[in-house]
Amino acid sequence: MTVCSAVVGCFTFLRKRALIGDAVAHSVLPGVCLSFLLTGDKNPFVLLIGAFITGGLSIFLVEFISSKTKLKEDSAIGIVLSVFFGIGILLLTAIQHGGNANQSGLDSFLFGKAASILPEDLYSFGLVGIILLIGVFFFFKEFTLISFDRNFAEAIGLPVKMLEFMLTSITVLAVVTGIQAVGVVLMAAMLITPAAAARYWTHNLTIMMLVAAMMGAFSGIFGAYISYLAPSMPTGPWIVMVISMIAIISFTFAPVKGVFARLRKQIKNQKQITDENILKLFFQLGEKDQDFFTQRSIHTLLERRPMRKDHLKNGLARLTEQGFLNKTKDHWKFTEAGKAKGQRIARLHRLWELYLTQYLQLAPDHVHDDAETIEHIITPELESKILEQLQYPKVDPHDTKIPYKDF
Incomplete structure (x- = not known):
């Protein structure tokens, strides 16, 4: 029964x-x-x-x-x-x-x-x-x-x-x-x-x-x-x-769908977002200084992007272990793999900002937060579609150069 x-x-x-x-x-x-x-x-x-x-x-x-x-x-x-x-x-x-x-x-x-x-x-x-x-x-x-x-x-x-x-x-x-x-x-x-x-x-x-x-x-x-x-x-x-x-x-x-499995997935996603934001921050600082391989301290990073210090330290440790950053004493700098990944995150952020302004008619000063969220989940296939739709743009809505692989 x-x-x-x-x-x-x-x-x-x-x-x-x-x-x-x-x-x-x-x-x-x-x-x-x-x-x-x-x-x-x-x-x-x-x-x-x-x-x-x-x-x-x-x-x-x-x-x-x-x-x-x-x-x-x-x-x-x-x-x-x-x-x-x-x-x-x-x-x-x-x-x-x-x-x-x-x-x-x-x-x-x-x-x-x-x-x-x-x-x-x-x-x-x-x-x-x-x-x-x-x-x-x-x-x-x-x-x-x-x-x-x-x-x-x-x-x-x-x-x-x-x-x-x-x-x-x-x-x-x-x-x-x-x-x-x-x-x-x-x-x-x-x-x-x-x-x-x-x-x-x-x-x-x-x-x-x-x-x-x-x-x-x-x-x-x-x-x-x-x-x-x-x-x-x-x-x-x-x-x-x-x-x-x-x-x-x-x-x-x-x-897959249990409470603990979903909690683990949420923690994993949060770590991924933190790590990718750190790589994007290194790339942005490299653009500003015109040197992508300059060593950065925790103080320098926090000045440019406020975040919890313990999250930043843990993220730097993970990225160093994964080979995206090199550490010398209390300073970190890009590896080639880290620069490539940071460049991609920055590119996705700026492409999505441009897409929101052109197709949804949002003001340029209202698209940053949405781009911060979506940049972490855009797949390579979706990136290609956006590039075709936007006809491979050179700059974002703020006239900042969009970095491509030959940047």
């Missing part, structure tokens, strides 16, 4: 419809109660049918309200969720006071109780889960296309509305099969959390779904194991706790 909800949740997550899972989870309760009232039996297939009908109806109402009124989708979800859940609670209360002895365990749909799942229920839910996975497998390309680019899917003639209906139906069934284990309150977490956690580890949808499925399976097994070791501990909440811990670890330590 956790595997099915994790796989289907990937499409829900990518379509930015995470709250839909919460709405469906709360909306299946009245369907379960109505099925029981009509049949007097807790047959899992009968309850599934009722849950599927009210779950699908809730999605239809959300889309109807958001498209026919001025309310946004989140407001429509809040309305439908609360109304359906309120009706479900009323029906469940009426059943509990109705005297039908067969209603025992029906309240497990509210908060979840894995221990109340009978073997025949497990077989029924397992069969539905297999059908869901088969449906995802055969319509994987189509579901992927409508998740990423619905307009393109329509343009190439795909039956988008039919595919969306199928994906919605699969989502509802995935929610319904997991309700009895974790309950309507926590089911949305099992639908979205594995997908959100897996997204931090990969950009490939196939791999994302496999990772989400493994996370869902692990949380289901480990949550049930914890509940087995401590019988007083409910299974459903522990399953959600486990997947939540996996998600927190993913958000924090994922190698």
Whole structure:
């Protein structure tokens, strides 16, 4: 069940419809109660049918309200969720006071109780889960296309509305099969959390779904194991706790998009900007003195460009280690490689200033800060395009010579 909800949740997550899972989870309760009232039996297939009908109806109402009124989708979800859940609670209360002895365990749909799942229920839910996975497998390309680019899917003639209906139906069934284990309150977490956690580890949808499925399976097994070791501990909440811990670890330590990875990237970018600003400063001082290989002290550099002294010292140390500067006692000077790189940064700065003044009609005294930012991310390909656009200019907006390689 956790595997099915994790796989289907990937499409829900990518379509930015995470709250839909919460709405469906709360909306299946009245369907379960109505099925029981009509049949007097807790047959899992009968309850599934009722849950599927009210779950699908809730999605239809959300889309109807958001498209026919001025309310946004989140407001429509809040309305439908609360109304359906309120009706479900009323029906469940009426059943509990109705005297039908067969209603025992029906309240497990509210908060979840894995221990109340009978073997025949497990077989029924397992069969539905297999059908869901088969449906995802055969319509994987189509579901992927409508998740990423619905307009393109329509343009190439795909039956988008039919595919969306199928994906919605699969989502509802995935929610319904997991309700009895974790309950309507926590089911949305099992639908979205594995997908959100897996997204931090990969950009490939196939791999994302496999990772989400493994996370869902692990949380289901480990949550049930914890509940087995401590019988007083409910299974459903522990399953959600486990997947939540996996998600927190993913958000924090994922190698590309995790918090620490992004922090490392920010620190690396800041160091790069500092180093390139120092090289540009050496080049500007060399232009002024007409000698690019004069030794410079920290005091001289800070006089020309104010910055934190410790940042400057660290930058000088990195540039010396990288071979862009040579150090003699407390003075530094360009190497040939350092001069070439400093020249390029100065050229990019002045080209971008000229571009902003010519094409965006900005005043020359308003372009320096923007050029300071963009000069560090202009690629050689973009530099060539700018040069062609500006027709290889000689001076910038301040009549300062633009340095080329033969400068």
